[in-house]
Amino acid sequence: MKIHWCYKGIAEQAGFSDADAETIVTRSGIRSNWLRANPGLAADAANIDAQDRLSDAALDDHVNAYGAVAHDTPYISLSAGCHEYRNPYQAPNPITALRTAVGFATNRGSTSGYIFRCWAVTAPQPAPEVLGVADEIRDINLFADFYQYHHEGEITAKIVVPRRHIQLVTKIDRFGVPIAAAWSNGSAATLRNAHFVEPSTVANLLETI
Amino acid sequence: MRLPGSENWDDALVREHMLFLEAVSRSIPSLVAEIASHAHYAEPERMAARPNDALFAITEAAELAFAIGDVDLGLEYARDAASRLGAGDGQIFTPMQALLAATLGALANSLDIVWDGDSFARIVRPPDAFARTIGIADFTGRITFNAPSAAYNVALMQRVAAAQAASAFDRRLPLDPDVGPTLRFGVEAGDAEGFDPRRRRYVWNAFRLTPEGQAAIGERMPSYGTLARIVAGRELHFDAHLALGDATDVAGPHRGGFIDWGLLALWTGFFRTHPLRFAKYRAQTEGGSFIRALAAAIADLDAPEPEFLFEGSGAPG
Numbered sequence: 001m002k003i004h005w006c007y008k009g010i011a012e013q014a015g016f017s018d019a020d021a022e023t024i025v026t027r028s029g030i031r032s033n034w035l036r037a038n039p040g041l042a043a044d045a046a047n048i049d050a051q052d053r054l055s056d057a058a059l060d061d062h063v064n065a066y067g068a069v070a071h072d073t074p075y076i077s078l079s080a081g082c083h084e085y086r087n088p089y090q091a092p093n094p095i096t097a098l099r100t101a102v103g104f105a106t107n108r109g110s111t112s113g114y115i116f117r118c119w120a121v122t123a124p125q126p127a128p129e130v131l132g133v134a135d136e137i138r139d140i141n142l143f144a145d146f147y148q149y150h151h152e153g154e155i156t157a158k159i160v161v162p163r164r165h166i167q168l169v170t171k172i173d174r175f176g177v178p179i180a181a182a183w184s185n186g187s188a189a190t191l192r193n194a195h196f197v198e199p200s201t202v203a204n205l206l207e208t209i
Numbered sequence: 210m211r212l213p214g215s216e217n218w219d220d221a222l223v224r225e226h227m228l229f230l231e232a233v234s235r236s237i238p239s240l241v242a243e244i245a246s247h248a249h250y251a252e253p254e255r256m257a258a259r260p261n262d263a264l265f266a267i268t269e270a271a272e273l274a275f276a277i278g279d280v281d282l283g284l285e286y287a288r289d290a291a292s293r294l295g296a297g298d299g300q301i302f303t304p305m306q307a308l309l310a311a312t313l314g315a316l317a318n319s320l321d322i323v324w325d326g327d328s329f330a331r332i333v334r335p336p337d338a339f340a341r342t343i344g345i346a347d348f349t350g351r352i353t354f355n356a357p358s359a360a361y362n363v364a365l366m367q368r369v370a371a372a373q374a375a376s377a378f379d380r381r382l383p384l385d386p387d388v389g390p391t392l393r394f395g396v397e398a399g400d401a402e403g404f405d406p407r408r409r410r411y412v413w414n415a416f417r418l419t420p421e422g423q424a425a426i427g428e429r430m431p432s433y434g435t436l437a438r439i440v441a442g443r444e445l446h447f448d449a450h451l452a453l454g455d456a457t458d459v460a461g462p463h464r465g466g467f468i469d470w471g472l473l474a475l476w477t478g479f480f481r482t483h484p485l486r487f488a489k490y491r492a493q494t495e496g497g498s499f500i501r502a503l504a505a506a507i508a509d510l511d512a513p514e515p516e517f518l519f520e521g522s523g524a525p526g
Contacts, residue, residue, distance in 0.1 A: 090450075091309070092466075098237060098244075103229070106229075108229050109228065170244055190243055
């Protein structure tokens with residue numbers, strides 16, 4: 001397993017405000033569109049249905065044809081950044097996770113938005129059906145057919161990014177500059193998650209007893 | 210003069226994207242600082258050392274400007290990129306990142322890279338008398354690359370050579386009295402009396418620029434003609450890369466990496482030093498014609514016979 005720091009950018013819009021960003025950090029985590037589209041599903045049914053929705057084809061749709069499945073995809077796109085390889089004579093072109101997240105959060109410079117910093121555990125092999133681990137889509141050695149949006153450096157989480165994985169959220173203006181937000185505990189640009197759990201908790205370096 | 214394959218781009222979208230990249234390049238340092246100050250797991254110093262869009266986003270903006278033929282704007286972005294070397298905002302550049310900034314600075318004539326007797330190469334700013342220092346007034350340090358002990362030598366030295374070639378904007382003048390005797394162009398450096406043979410290997414390999422770069426080394430550097438042909442070979446790969454269309458078949462590109470900075474720097478250097486000598490080796494591809502026309506424009510080349518530079522598929526418009 002690998003543990004990745006990731007960023008997620010979400011634009012401020014009707015239906016997604018400071019309060020909603022705070023709810024992600026303090027209560028719900030980052031929910032997949034499938035979860036948001038099925039708010040009233042009983043826990044038992046949700047457990048079954050959610051697992052049914054995870055498949056090779058569903059992941060392919062999420063990455064390569066997002067528009068067709070956006071309303072209820074069970075996957076969640078995060079970015080960890082990537083290097084784009086062009087040809088033997090050009091150095092790989094780095095596209096940082098933060099730039100990608102700022103692009104999504106601002107609709108490429110047209111609105112204010114939110115940057116979430118979180119971590120995800122990824123499988124060392126493709127595991128689109130396996131709940132509990134994310135897939136490192138940006139690794140084209142693993143996902144050779146998912147190259148079209150390789151520059152987004154995607155890590156794909158499933159169903160929900162738990163709030164314990166989300167370290168903070170920062171509000172930015174349309175240029176990517178941190179700005180004050182209306183959090184319940186103040187107006188700083190960044191809201192830290194008091195209940196965040198460090199990724200070192202699941203690392204495999206163990207202390208002595 | 211446009212990047213081949215970019216004819217269908219929506220320039221309004223491209224310019225919009227350039228503005229976004231410019232904005233990101235300016236906001237990212239403050240955003241990184243804001244996040245780092247709250248991210249106790251990742252120390253701020255570690256975050257600052259990571260690839261940072263203070264450099265890469267503005268570099269992509271320069272690429273886009275050059276791709277749509279706006280040379281002045283591209284150079285403005287290039288100067289901006291080079292100025293990040295002395296921005297003093299906590300940015301920590303890796304050697305490769307410093308070289309990327311230096312390459313753009315060399316193209317824009319705001320930085321210089323020299324070969325010297327003590328180290329392999331240094332990035333310095335031009336003497337004030339040149340008045341070519343634009344936006345890097347605070348950059349007083351030098352970044353020195355030593356050979357052959359530097360990390361990732363071949364890749365690093367290839368980029369040093371390209372950046373240095375473009376920076377040879379005036380070979381007659383001493384750059385900086387503190388630097389000592391300087392050798393301003395790789396060809397001269399390679400052939401200079403007393404030039405360390407190990408260093409000659411790097412210079413030569415840097416200009417070979419082929420996947421088989423570490424070939425046997427001759428006693429002397431190649432002639433200008435051989436050099437031009439070798440570099441022209443690289444144009445074939447550049448052109449093939451463009452022809453594949455992976456960077457140019459969309460209306461508004463959202464990623465860079467389609468300008469071969471090293472190739473552009475080499476041609477710019479050639480045109481700045483021996484324009485007529487190099488002009489007679491003609492481009493054979495659209496990609497080659499584009500990169501040479503762009504280099505000529507950057508070199509402000511007032512070629513007496515501009516059509517002499519380009520043939521094959523026709524001179525860029």
